[in-house]
Amino acid sequence: MKPIITAAELASALAGPRPPVLLDIRWQLGGPHGRPAYEAGHLPGAVFVDLDAELASPPGAGGRHPLPEPEAFGAVMRRAGVSADSSVVVYDGGQGWAAARAWWLLRWTGHADVRVLDGGLAAWTGPLESEIPVPAEGTFAPAPGALPLLDADGAAAQARAGLLLDARAAERYRGDVEPIDRVAGHIPGAVSAPTTENVDKEGRFLPAEALAARFFERGASEATETVGVYCGSGVSAAHEALALEIAGFTPALYAGSWSQWSSTDSRPVATGSQPG
Template sequence: METLMTVAELKKRLDSGERTVLLDVRWALGDPHGREHYRQAHLPGAVFVDLPTELAGPEEPARGRHPLPPTEQFELSARSWGVRNGDTVVGYDDSGNMAAARLWWMLRNAGFSSVRLLDGGLAAWQAAGLEVESGEAAPEPGDVDLSDGDMPALGAAEAAGWSRTGVLLDARAGERYRGEIEPVDPRAGHIPGAVSAPTADNLAEDGRFLPAAVLRKRFAELGVTEELPTAVYCGSGVTAAHEIAALEIAGFPAALYPGSFSEWCNNPRNEVVTGAAPGGDGSAAG
């Protein structure tokens, strides 16, 4: 199953008239103006997807900052974007697919397998000299039927013991993993046993994913093997999906902890450790 689509492949599809739904998932932590960025310039015909309201339910301390929405709600959102049964969906953003990967994972989890990420996103499209448009697309409603549970996922109880028999990757920036800073969550540090694997290291300087062989070497050096189960978390379950896409490109399946650290650290019974080592530096975070 393909994870990525190149600009050339997408252009060929569009030129041939093959049914393709383009979804623009412009979102970044600390930047609430995704729709405004989309309106200024997006791929022709692309529909805006609002991550906080359409790819997440309301924030709850017990479920994290971006809990997964109910399947019925997600299905309604997908239909409002014009997605039909049998379509091919291509998601992208302007941040190396850090946000669009959430859409990719959710559609795959919902039983919709024909979804790809535009490698390099908006920047790659523009670098190829291709046209963009402004304003907002208004698609005809779709009829897609979605389900749940097609991608492996885990909860806090499983995350707590995962590192004893598998590999638990923390996809946040290294300074957040180590507990040096924490801009949004109540405690700083990481889940005991987790290995630091910043999502940004999956990308080349141009925002494209690194080649499969390079990614495979990266993850192997972090302890990932085909024999050990691998799981990923981040701050709120968004960029962890990007890590799962990178792992898939590298040939490794992985499970997502949707609640991620924002869920974990809001439960005072869950231990949080600091420092560069998976087990922490010997002191628990407050």
């Protein structure tokens, strides 16, 4: 199953005998809360999920967006109507980062039947509704470990012996600027691969062949299976993980990302445009 779905495919699925569970994950880093926009209009039947409160634990030693506890995440998904046999489609306002975070969490906790609406809400041409649905309680039971997860030591090892991609903007990778975290730069050995280059001007993912070629340019090969990825706090990296899966690779997410890595002086920091 492809991890993304077009708006036309989604419209067809919603008209079918077993429509998918829809999750609205509208969120912007430092922007307004997504709930008011959801209440003003969302895909029919979609349930709002709060990224900061429900798809992450409170900031701390694990970074700015640590993974939620699996049982807490499971409870959120059950309240949204997700069951073991549910088909799930997630979307956000168009950037794709937040939807990809929900996609990755569902995949990591063992739910294979989940897709991201390609292009997000902007790609949807069907009706919207303002009624807030109250779905029946689902039966989803999280089983973490279905996708590889990296900690700081694992990310360092991936950079040394494999391929670790930095999904942040190139200027943050180089260490030219750092608008959020305490130290500028990147994990030594990581390779710059900004998330924004995974999509076209409409925010839709590039074809699988183009994505694969992009990752080959960054050091992947036909023999590469697992590719590590991190970003600032583990959100946009999930979008790159989605791109890696489309391209045929297995993504390994360093969820703590740069916000965790840079939080202590004991970890090395590299700067410049080349891995180091």
